Amino acid sequence: MNTSENPENKIETEIENLRAEIDRHNELYYQRSAPEISDAEFDALLVRLKELEEANPELITPDSPTQRVGGRAEGFKPFVHRIPLMSLDNSYDIDDLRRFDERCRKLADGRNFEYVAELKIDGLSLALHYENGFLTAGATRGDGFTGDDVFGNVKTIRTIPLKLKNGFSEHAEVRGEAFLARSVFEKINAELEMQGEKTFANPRNAASGTLRQLDASRVAARRLDLFPYDVLSGASKMFSTHWESFDWLEKAGFNVNPNRTLCQNIDEVIEFTDRMLLLRDSFDYDIDGVVVKINSTQLQQEFGATTKAPRWAIAYKYPAMQATTQLRDIVVQVGRTGALTPVAYLEPVLLAGTVVARASLHNEDEIKRLDIKLGDFVLIEKSGEIIPQILQVIKTRRNGTETKYEFPKTCPVCGFAVARPEGEVVTRCINPDCPAKLKARILYFASRKAMDIEGLGEVLVEKLVDLGMVKNAADIYSLQLEQIAELERMAEKSATNLINQIEASKTRGLQRLIYGLDIRHVGERYAKILARSFRSIENLQRATVEELDAIHEIGLTVAISVFNWFENPRNQELIKRLQAAGVKTEIDGETSANINENFNGKTFVLTGKLETLTRDEAAKLIEEGGGRVSSSVSKKTDFVVAGSDAGSKLDKANSLNVKVLSEKEFAEMVK
Ligand SMILES: [Zn+2]
Known part of the structure; x- marks a missing residue:
């Protein structure tokens, strides 16, 4: 009998292949930040391996990927966790949640219990240690047993208290998810792009890249944030219920995510997951699902854990935000600054409930960096309302029919020469009369934040420019009612409305x-x-x-x-x-x-406790008067307003010779 047909041998081979494949993707993901497959595809490989191992426990080896979780970055000291940070079992559909509930009820054996459902933040887990109320250590999760000691970086995260505000004086270990707000992520990428540096694909990658910075001052500038999700004291949970820990964390000074709920049964959990899915895009941070935990710590202890995950918790994951698809074409658009922006046209693919057919390619360098060819299979990711990004080209799927893409040497709209100044990543059309630029500029001039001319939309601007009726923004004000009404498909009434809108825009300020x-x-x-x-x-x-x-x-x-x-x-x-x-x-x-000459153009820092008004009120007065409130003292600070119990900011102001105002002096300035 041929050994390759022996069924047991076949399973062994499949297990070995799966392990090698998972290890390879793990390395691509953690060490090289260059994933080839989506998280869901990766999880599918892991699930298959688990199934096979469960059916054939004699084939499990200690180094199987199912026996560990995650990886570590280089350049940091290892940090051994007192209590391992276990990963949770994932579920991808409601039936999984119901099966989890059945298992829990069986284990509870007739006793009543509650669930806590909370958001699964798409960031990086951190463990923070407090001794006598002071932050003394901070580490990443790593493989769950040993992480990276990132204490220096952790200390720069403003929403992590350096001293617990609730006066807790024994050992406390706070666990939480570090993340970057989407708004912050967009700013970081905009800055990187301006500096001609490589941008991040999504907020999680940016958060991960930031935490792995060896220079803490760069971390501080990036404004990482943290939502805590658990607190332990010594070797056990601090409270008899999970729910209580959130109150404690709030009082201790943490930024606790408000979206959580106490559920009497699994139906209430499911209702919460549905509600949060609808709200998902409205949050300023990425979530990838909901975490469900048994509320009672007594029951948590009783249920215990398998070697990989606790039995009292599960992560319910929302539909994948990543997918693989094929690149059909690259089309270059010309923006209002003349910037040539390549856009990837993809084979349409369903991603987190919407069909995605395009992705941003940013600029010529990004095309080079990805080494992308027409016809390539690519891994794409959608993050909130941000336009989908191409994370990686899957080169293993190339078959030789892919063709090289040449970035245009002339403007695809007007045919004029393009230029890319040295040190910049953006290529621009240098024709000042390029119709693409003009159209975009007119639309910008008429946009809501600018002159707010309702009715002057894309189609109309296109016509006005193509017909030569508008050559710059001022031409908008010479448009006559008859001219507009004559334009195709423009009704008399909407033409009149537009003329009124144009007139009204003259007083926007x-x-x-x-x-x-x-x-x-x-x-x-x-x-x-x-x-x-x-x-x-x-x-x-x-x-x-x-x-x-x-x-x-x-x-x-x-x-x-x-x-x-x-x-x-x-x-x-x-x-x-x-x-x-x-x-x-x-x-x-x-x-x-409202401009107050004392405040106009000046930078203020508020510190200490003010008697007659809150800090927010003081900040409002300054901003209304034309000033600005900053959170840290520097040489550029004009005034530090010091209330009672002012601390290090006051010292810094004195050392930098920044003028310090008492509350009374500040009140004088307000008048
Ligand atoms: Zn052009």
Whole structure:
């Protein structure tokens, strides 16, 4: 008999192959941050291996991937966990949850019990140790037994108290999920892109990359956050119920996620998972499911754990946010700055409930980095409302029919030459009259945050530009009712509405106008600062680079960009025509009435306890007056307002010779 046909031998071979495959993907994921398959596909491999091992326990080896969880990064000292951080069993459908419930009820043997359902944050688990109330250690989960000692980095996370606020004085181990808010993630990527550096694929990768930084000051700048999910004291749970630990964590000073519920039965758990799935996109952080735990710690202890996971908890995972699909084509779009942005056109694939057919490719370098060819299979990921990203090309699936992609040497819209300044990642069309740029710029000028001209949408702008009726933003104000009404499919009534909207947009005020001019680097916040500082477009136009740079929050890059914009004769002409059309180019009365000369353009730091008003109230007064409130003292700080019990910030202010105000002096300034 041929041994390869021996069924037991076949199983052994499959197990060996699975282990090798899982190890390989583990390494790609943890050591090289370059996954080839989605999490769900990976889990499927692991599930298959578990099944085979459970049916053939004699084939289980201590080094099988089922016997450990995760991996470690290099460059950090190992940290041995006092109590292992076990991973949870995953479930992918409601039936799994019901089976989990059945098992629990059987183990409880007729006794009543409750579940706690909470969000599964898509981040990295951390264990934090407090001795006598002070934070003394912090480590990643690693393989559950040994993690990385990232204490230096952990200390920079602002929502992790360095001292427990509830005065707890014995040993406490707080476990939680470190993550980056989506809004912070987007800012980090925007900055990296501006600096010409590689961007992160999603918030979790960014959080992981950040925690593995060896330079703690870089970690501090990234604004990691943490939601705690458990607290232990010594070798056991601190409370008789899991629910109580959240109150304790809140009082201790942690940022506790409010989305959790105490459930009397599994139906209530399922109701919670459904509700959270609907809210998923509205959170400023990524979640990948719901964690369900038995509330009673007594029962938790009784139920115990298998070698891999506790029997009293389960992670219910939402549909995968990753998938593999094929790249059909790359189409280059031209934006309002002339930036050429390649977009991947994909074989449509279902991802987290929506069909995905496109993904962002950012720029030429990203195409090079991915080494992507037309026809390649790719791993894509969707994260919240962010446009899907391509994580990786699956090169093992290439069959030789893939073709190389050449980034265009000319503008795909106007055919003009393109340029990519040295050190920048963005390629731009250099034709100032490129219709693609003009269309995008007009849309931006009319957008809600700028001049807010409702009805001036994409289709209409396309026509107006193509027909030569609009050559710059000022042309919008010369449009006549008959002209617009004559345009195809434009009813008389909507034409009248549009004319009224255009007229109304003339009084939107200086801040929105500056924003709408689309000066490079000048977004909403800088537009506000410039409007408050200069009060009129004439003043801004006359400002020198030095004058611009002297404004507290305006850096040299922005100052030069603003100056250059107004130096351009085309832009000077545009301003002249906007003024002639009656567009208001001064700061509006309401905004300037509140400006307090003592506060305008100044940076404040608040510290200690104020007697007559809360910190939020003080901050509001400063901001309304045109100032800014910062959380840390630096050489750029103008004033530190010190209440009672002011601590290290006051010392720092004194050492940097920053002016310190008492609450009384501050109150004088308010007047
Ligand atoms: Zn062009």
